[in-house]
């Protein structure tokens with residue numbers, strides 16, 4: 179008898195977006211830790227300087243502008259965008275093949291990147307947006323990071339307001355009032371999306387066998 183959990187399935191592209199400071203990174207890290215090899219982070223390429231604690235190849239691939247431009251020319255990105263004067267891009271390498279093999283990827287990208295990714299890979303994409311419980315909570319979280327100057331925080335708050343305005347371009351919206359509750363909801367979305375009929379490519383043979 180076939181084990182339904184081992185049937186072949188197409189992988190998905192799980193996009194998590196939120197205004198900066200709404201807890202997206204915490205949720206993403208928790209998901210990756212718990213999912214292990216079942217969910218891999220798509221690591222973006224950026225021209226932004228490395229922040230303390232960041233690791234090359236884990237948080238981002240850090241490159242200079244010339245190298246970034248070369249990658250754009252070589253059509254190496256699903257999408258790319260310029261944010262605060264730095265460039266960010268999602269590399270195509272390997273993801274396409276791995277989706278076919280049933281591997282799932284997590285994307286931590288903004289709404290512009292989401293829109294572009296959706297245009298290129300609609301059927302594989304699941305879009306989740308996290309909202310802060312309030313603007314005050316968002317600013318508090320940004321300040322408690324202690325990594326950015328007042329000017330940068332003011333710019334990030336302005337950008338956060340405009341990011342929030344794109345909430346309606348997502349499939350799911352979760353308000354991150356409590357990190358554990360938010361995490362549980364995001365995980366439920368991931369699990370349900372894995373069971374979508376169209377992703378379960380192994381069902382055709384399975385059902386044929388059942389009805390023989």
Ligand code: 5GP
Pocket residue numbers: 198222223226257258259261266267268286287288290291292
């Ligand atoms: P940060 O510099 O704080 O790590 O990221 C700044 C912004 O760039 C965040 O909103 C983040 O989601 C976005 N970002 C990171 N990687 C990518 C990417 O590959 N593509 C796009 N479009 N945005 C990205």
